[in-house]
Amino acid sequence: MVSGDSKVYTVADAIVKELVRAGVTVAYGIVSIHNMPIYDAILREGTIKLVCSRGESGAVNMADGHARSTGELGVVITSTGTGAGNAAGSLIEAWSAGVPLLHITGQVEAKYIGTGKGYIHECKNQLEMLEGACKNAYELKIPNQISSLMRKSIKQAFQVPSGPISIEIPIDYQSTIIDRFHLIDTFLDGESKEKSYMIHSNVIEQITNANRPVIWAGNGSILSNASNEVRELAEITGALVITSQSAKGIVSEDNPCNIGHFGANPLTREFINSADLLISIGVRFRSNETSGYNVTVPENHINIDADYLAVNRNYKTSYSLVGDIKPILSGINEQLKERKYEGTAKSYRDEIKQLKKVLHTGLRKTLGPYEEILDSMRKHLKEDFIFVRDVTVPANVWGSRLFEIREPRTSIHASGGGIGQGLPTAIGAQIANMNKRVVLLAGDGGFMVNVGELATAAEENIPMIILLFDDSGYGVLRNIQEAAYGRQVAVDLKSPNFTELGSSLDIDTTTITSPEEFDKALGKAVANNELHIIVVDMNKVGPMAEKFSGPPGVAASFQPRKEK
Numbered sequence: 001m002v003s004g005d006s007k008v009y010t011v012a013d014a015i016v017k018e019l020v021r022a023g024v025t026v027a028y029g030i031v032s033i034h035n036m037p038i039y040d041a042i043l044r045e046g047t048i049k050l051v052c053s054r055g056e057s058g059a060v061n062m063a064d065g066h067a068r069s070t071g072e073l074g075v076v077i078t079s080t081g082t083g084a085g086n087a088a089g090s091l092i093e094a095w096s097a098g099v100p101l102l103h104i105t106g107q108v109e110a111k112y113i114g115t116g117k118g119y120i121h122e123c124k125n126q127l128e129m130l131e132g133a134c135k136n137a138y139e140l141k142i143p144n145q146i147s148s149l150m151r152k153s154i155k156q157a158f159q160v161p162s163g164p165i166s167i168e169i170p171i172d173y174q175s176t177i178i179d180r181f182h183l184i185d186t187f188l189d190g191e192s193k194e195k196s197y198m199i200h201s202n203v204i205e206q207i208t209n210a211n212r213p214v215i216w217a218g219n220g221s222i223l224s225n226a227s228n229e230v231r232e233l234a235e236i237t238g239a240l241v242i243t244s245q246s247a248k249g250i251v252s253e254d255n256p257c258n259i260g261h262f263g264a265n266p267l268t269r270e271f272i273n274s275a276d277l278l279i280s281i282g283v284r285f286r287s288n289e290t291s292g293y294n295v296t297v298p299e300n301h302i303n304i305d306a307d308y309l310a311v312n313r314n315y316k317t318s319y320s321l322v323g324d325i326k327p328i329l330s331g332i333n334e335q336l337k338e339r340k341y342e343g344t345a346k347s348y349r350d351e352i353k354q355l356k357k358v359l360h361t362g363l364r365k366t367l368g369p370y371e372e373i374l375d376s377m378r379k380h381l382k383e384d385f386i387f388v389r390d391v392t393v394p395a396n397v398w399g400s401r402l403f404e405i406r407e408p409r410t411s412i413h414a415s416g417g418g419i420g421q422g423l424p425t426a427i428g429a430q431i432a433n434m435n436k437r438v439v440l441l442a443g444d445g446g447f448m449v450n451v452g453e454l455a456t457a458a459e460e461n462i463p464m465i466i467l468l469f470d471d472s473g474y475g476v477l478r479n480i481q482e483a484a485y486g487r488q489v490a491v492d493l494k495s496p497n498f499t500e501l502g503s504s505l506d507i508d509t510t511t512i513t514s515p516e517e518f519d520k521a522l523g524k525a526v527a528n529n530e531l532h533i534i535v536v537d538m539n540k541v542g543p544m545a546e547k548f549s550g551p552p553g554v555a556a557s558f559q560p561r562k563e564k
Contacts, residue, residue, distance in 0.1 A: 009178060011037075011143050011169065012038045012175065015038055015104065018146075019102075020048065022073055022154050024048060026066060027042065027049070028062040028075065030052065030053060030056060030078060030079065031105060034121055035105030044407070050188060051425075051428075056090075057087060057421075059076045060087045060094065061425045061428065062424045062453075063101055063329075064101060065412060065424070065426060066432040067094075067100055067101055073157060073158070075096075076102070076103050077105075079106055079121060084123060087105070088133040090421060092416055092418075097219060097495065104167050104169065105130070107123050107126065107139065107170045108120070110141075110170040116305065116482055126500040128168040128170065135162075135164055136166075138165070139167075139170075140169045151183065160324075161306065164423060187211050196327045196330035197331040203332070205343075207277065211254050211276055211345070212275045212277070212344070213279065215237070215242070215278075215284075216280045217241045219244060219282060219283070219415070224306065225408075227249075227407075230281060232329075234255070234258070236333060238348065239279070240257060242259060242263045244289055245285070249410055249411050257349060257352050259355060261289075264289055265395060269295050273296055274296055274299060277300045278297045278298050280317075282305055284313075300318050301318050302318065303317040304320075306322070306325055310496060312427055325327055362395070366545055374402055375469075384436050384438065385439050386429050386436055387403065388413070389411075389441045391417060391418070392446055400484050419445060419446035421450070427457050434463075437463055438462075438464045439466075439530075443468075443469050443471065444470040445475070448495075466534065468498060468533060470495050470538060472492065472495045474510070480558075483549035508531070508533070511537055513541060514541060
């Protein structure tokens with residue numbers, strides 16, 4: 001095909017047409033000899049912005065951050081073989097978080113797939129690899145089916161349980177001329193358009209009869225855009241609200257009944273032991289958020305989820321409501337109001353307020369000089385910031401617990417627990433939300449995993465603020481090893497001169513050695529709508545008042561034990 005020839009219509013053109021139809025305005029990835037026709041088709045169409053990452057792993061994270069912060073489809077385009085393999089790890093993170101994402105990858109020429117002839121970029125069982133990393137993976141086998149396959153894949157990415165879909169397209173098919181035709185959807189696949197559901201009276205009675213209810217909200221409530229409904233249920237019932245790390249902001253954390261991401265805390269576990277009802281909403285009850293599934297939940301447990309396989313997965317339920325979370329909650333709220341239900345007693349709500357105060361006060365006492373840094377962040381960073389966190393000590397201890405999040409989709413953290421994904425995820429979130437500021441909290445160990453994407457951030461000229469906490473190592477693992485073994489191994493790292501690194505890319509970079517310097521640097525970064533890096537030299541700022549040794553029970557799991 002001659003570039004720019006509008007008289008022919010190729011598989012690549014059909015791909016772009018379906019992306020535009022789905023409302024896609026940005027695609028992330030790396031151009032390659034095995035996806036050039038798709039890139040050229042995007043260029044000719046002209047409405048989709050192409051963001052060139054420095055690695056396929058980072059490209060997937062960028063599309064992930066774009067999707068999580070907006071609710072839109074994230075799109076990433078990679079090469080085949082090694083390129084697809086580089087993407088797999090980040091696709092696992094998107095799968096873990098239920099992110100609606102479309103991964104389009106090349107493939108060798110169709111006649112060479114699976115032959116082992118050594119065709120350039122060939123991969124053994126690439127489709128199986130992608131199926132293991134994604135919700136579903138497909139190979140285009142008939143070029144004229146590309147529109148149908150694209151539309152099916154985009155739809156599946158959003159269908160519950162939502163997640164990443166991979167499509168591999170042989171390079172020779174990408175330039176294949178195909179027929180133009182109109183693909184018209186005439187079915188709904190059982191998708192409900194109801195604003196609310198009628199809920200069984202037994203469920204409503206279990207709520208109204210409860211004196212000490214608890215709401216535990218997870219990422220499913222974010223994915224269902226059910227923030228207003230969760231907030232209304234919390235207000236009607238006066239329940240204690242716990243959120244998973246992924247659901248921070250589903251109920252504003254300045255609400256006195258919302259304790260946030262403290263589900264595994266011993267004081268919270270004790271409080272739940274006295275509860276007489278748990279309403280879990282789109283929450284997976286991950287091991288690190290339940291002390292290895294050792295949180296005990298009430299016998300009366302109403303589980304609300306869009307996924308049938310969530311029923312009785314980690315905790316038994318008395319009633320399970322499966323479907324779109326938003327209308328289910330709307331139905332519950334309407335029926336509670338019709339019954340003129342007044343919620344819990346003031347004394348119970350006072351207990352919740354006291355619990356929240358004790359939790360926050362106790363954790364703040366462990367921070368040492370970082371308590372002032374936390375307060376500085378709260379002073380300068382207002383509600384219109386999006387807060388992205390990599391896996392690091394400051395994020396685990398206080399970034400995901402004490403820094404209040406007040407709106408959904410303004411808090412992003414790795415659901416799968418992998419380090420290094422924070423920087424590219426934040427870049428994608430910033431590109432998708434140029435009317436806001438994205439703030440990244442990262443450690444030096446994780447930051448170096450995808451440090452090349454700093455060049456992407458500079459090239460895109462985004463106004464992101466990077467808070468880089470440098471302790472020259474893997475701080476979380478250091479502390480876990482010390483608690484488990486009393487010694488450390490393979491956790492000390494040599495950090496580059498981050499100030500010079502940032503300056504080499506014309507990024508305003510400051511290294512601070514005290515909370516007072518941090519406050520001045522952050523104030524300056526917020527005032528200037530440009531890319532900034534603030535490096536916190538943790539060795540000079542000083543240690544926390546109490547070491548963080550991982551989630552409750554982690555160190556004990558590494559102790560020698562007899563075989564059962």
